[in-house]
Amino acid sequence: MRPVAIIGIGHTTFGTHVDRTVVDLMGEAALLALEDAGMGPSPGSVDQLLVGSMGAGILNHQTGVASSLASTLNLVPTPAELIENGPASGASAIRLGHAMIAGGTAETVLVVGGELMKVVSGSRATDFVATLLHPEVEYQSGMTLPAFAAMFTRLYMERYGLTLRDLSRIAVRAHRNGALNPVAHVRKEVTMEAIHDGPAAAENNRTVADPLRLYDVCPVSDGAAAVLLCAADSSKLSGHGKSSHVMINGIGAATDYHAVQSRKDPLYLEAVYRSAQRAYRMAELTPDEISFGELHDAFLILELAIAEEIGLFPRGKAKDAVAAGETDIDGRIPLNPSGGLKAKGHPLGATGVSQVCELVKQLRGQAEAGRQVRDPRYGIAVNFGGFGNNVITTICSQEEI
Amino acid sequence: MKSSVRTRPISVDTQALVCPKCGAVWYPVPMVCSCGFSPLLHDLDWERRALSDHGRLVTWTRLKAVPEGIEKESLTLGMVELSDGVHLVGQLDLDQPASGMHVDIETEECSDGPYRRGVRFVCRERHHA
Numbered sequence: 001m002r003p004v005a006i007i008g009i010g011h012t013t014f015g016t017h018v019d020r021t022v023v024d025l026m027g028e029a030a031l032l033a034l035e036d037a038g039m040g041p042s043p044g045s046v047d048q049l050l051v052g053s054m055g056a057g058i059l060n061h062q063t064g065v066a067s068s069l070a071s072t073l074n075l076v077p078t079p080a081e082l083i084e085n086g087p088a089s090g091a092s093a094i095r096l097g098h099a100m101i102a103g104g105t106a107e108t109v110l111v112v113g114g115e116l117m118k119v120v121s122g123s124r125a126t127d128f129v130a131t132l133l134h135p136e137v138e139y140q141s142g143m144t145l146p147a148f149a150a151m152f153t154r155l156y157m158e159r160y161g162l163t164l165r166d167l168s169r170i171a172v173r174a175h176r177n178g179a180l181n182p183v184a185h186v187r188k189e190v191t192m193e194a195i196h197d198g199p200a201a202a203e204n205n206r207t208v209a210d211p212l213r214l215y216d217v218c219p220v221s222d223g224a225a226a227v228l229l230c231a232a233d234s235s236k237l238s239g240h241g242k243s244s245h246v247m248i249n250g251i252g253a254a255t256d257y258h259a260v261q262s263r264k265d266p267l268y269l270e271a272v273y274r275s276a277q278r279a280y281r282m283a284e285l286t287p288d289e290i291s292f293g294e295l296h297d298a299f300l301i302l303e304l305a306i307a308e309e310i311g312l313f314p315r316g317k318a319k320d321a322v323a324a325g326e327t328d329i330d331g332r333i334p335l336n337p338s339g340g341l342k343a344k345g346h347p348l349g350a351t352g353v354s355q356v357c358e359l360v361k362q363l364r365g366q367a368e369a370g371r372q373v374r375d376p377r378y379g380i381a382v383n384f385g386g387f388g389n390n391v392i393t394t395i396c397s398q399e400e401i
Numbered sequence: 402m403k404s405s406v407r408t409r410p411i412s413v414d415t416q417a418l419v420c421p422k423c424g425a426v427w428y429p430v431p432m433v434c435s436c437g438f439s440p441l442l443h444d445l446d447w448e449r450r451a452l453s454d455h456g457r458l459v460t461w462t463r464l465k466a467v468p469e470g471i472e473k474e475s476l477t478l479g480m481v482e483l484s485d486g487v488h489l490v491g492q493l494d495l496d497q498p499a500s501g502m503h504v505d506i507e508t509e510e511c512s513d514g515p516y517r518r519g520v521r522f523v524c525r526e527r528h529h530a
Contacts, residue, residue, distance in 0.1 A: 121469070122466065123466070123468055123469040126467075126468040127469040127514075131516075136429055136519070137428070137489065139517065140511055140513075140516075140519055140520075140521050141490060141492055141521045141522065142464070142467060142468065142476045142478065143490055144464065144467075146464065146466065147464045147476075150464070151461060151480055152460070155459065206465075207463075208465050209465065210463040210464075212462075259429050260480075261428075261429075261487075261488035262427075266460070266480065
């Protein structure tokens with residue numbers, strides 16, 4: 001298997017971009033990634049374009065966005081495909097790009113994830129995301145992703161003693177990191193006083209899906225991110241003058257039953273566990289060797305549950321690590337130094353690519369002051385599709401080449 | 402080579418199906434059982450089993466941000482474990498839901514927008530043991 005390096009990253013700001021098109025956003029991220037790699041977007045500069053997007057066809061009334069992106073970047077006749085795997089579309093596209101290079105069918109793959117969601121109303125965006133759910137036994141009841149996250153949170157609270165104050169601690173840390181991240185959607189710090197302890201907390205942090213409150217869930221965001229993958233033994237790397245690159249050490253994926261009710265235990269995220277096990281096996285690593293993580297905290301409860309499923313903490317104990325400061329930027333295992341989906345934002349198809357961009361930035365030592373992890377060795381990213389029915393885990397490190 | 406397979410019964414008919422080979426009970430109904438057997442390729446039928454009409458509330462939420470197509474200000478939703486072990490999700494017609502409470506399960510026709518059609522479950526407070 002050919003080793004795969006990430007030689008360029010690009011990222012638009014996450015937030016509101018309703019005056020642009022989804023392809024325009026993706027193009028910006030792609031150009032930034034090519035520029036970061038010291039390459040131009042000329043035909044032949046990449047062997048393959050892969051695009052991750054969940055909603056361009058439904059929300060933006062545009063299909064064939066991979067072809068459109070190849071055209072506007074003047075990459076034609078480079079092959080281009082769209083990958084749709086819900087909110088995990090971005091990491092799925094990276095996984096397929098990795099497989100193409102590892103298998104020898106491409107030397108360079110440009111992976112771009114993007115989404116333009118805020119062009120529709122909140123209730124329409126909620127319904128669009130809910131189309132991920134089982135059409136016969138979930139969607140028709142009015143179930144949504146926040147509803148499942150709320151029910152998961154309640155069950156977790158009852159089984160493991162989690163409190164809403166525990167969740168607020170995660171929000172405070174996410175916003176502290178996000179405030180320092182120039183691409184984050186929400187760049188403001190929040191305090192425990194404002195969202196939990198103080199007299200105005202109930203108003204500032206209103207309930208959206210009991211027991212979840214506003215600051216327990218991520219915002220709806222627009223944005224795009226891109227990575228340029230290259231075979232680590234390719235002659236294309238020799239002209240870069242860099243002696244080290246960020247490598248993909250391991251990447252794994254797994255599925256779970258579509259309907260949450262079909263799972264043996266609604267609190268067990270089997271696809272997260274299995275995707276991580278596959279990534280660890282490929283990387284020949286164990287969880288105790290991980291330096292930091294970018295975990296899919298579309299709902300704060302998921303940061304805890306994912307961290308436990310991938311072996312960073314025993315089941316039910318992640319909340320204690322958060323309370324002890326272990327997941328802070330200077331803690332034993334910093335989580336979501338980017339601000340996570342909670343503060344950085346969650347433009348569905350872009351999220352998995354954005355998480356890997358953050359791994360690269362941290363491993364290169366290029367994160368902004370105050371949110372750079374100290375001497376990171378291995379970073380892990382978990383991109384969560386559906387309500388955990390299709391998950392991709394990626395492990396990266398900086399290696400001498 | 403077969404030219405077609407038999408049609409899978411959709412899950413809105415409120416009946417669980419039992420795999421004729423391994424006895425696993427499914428709701429919703431897959432095309433292939435986890436034992437690898439697919440009745441759709443054979444002349445064996447899934448055994449139909451009516452879902453229990455009562456169960457225990459496992460978890461619940463009151464959703465304020467309802468999706469497009471639902472004409473209500475909020476929805477109360479929950480997951481129930483039926484007395485026969487099957488889990489399902491549905492709407493709750495309960496003033497004060499609580500995890501563990503016993504509920505009766507009813508079905509109702511739904512027509513909320515173009516895609517929410519068919520049957521859904523509604524859980525109400527259980528008044529008798």
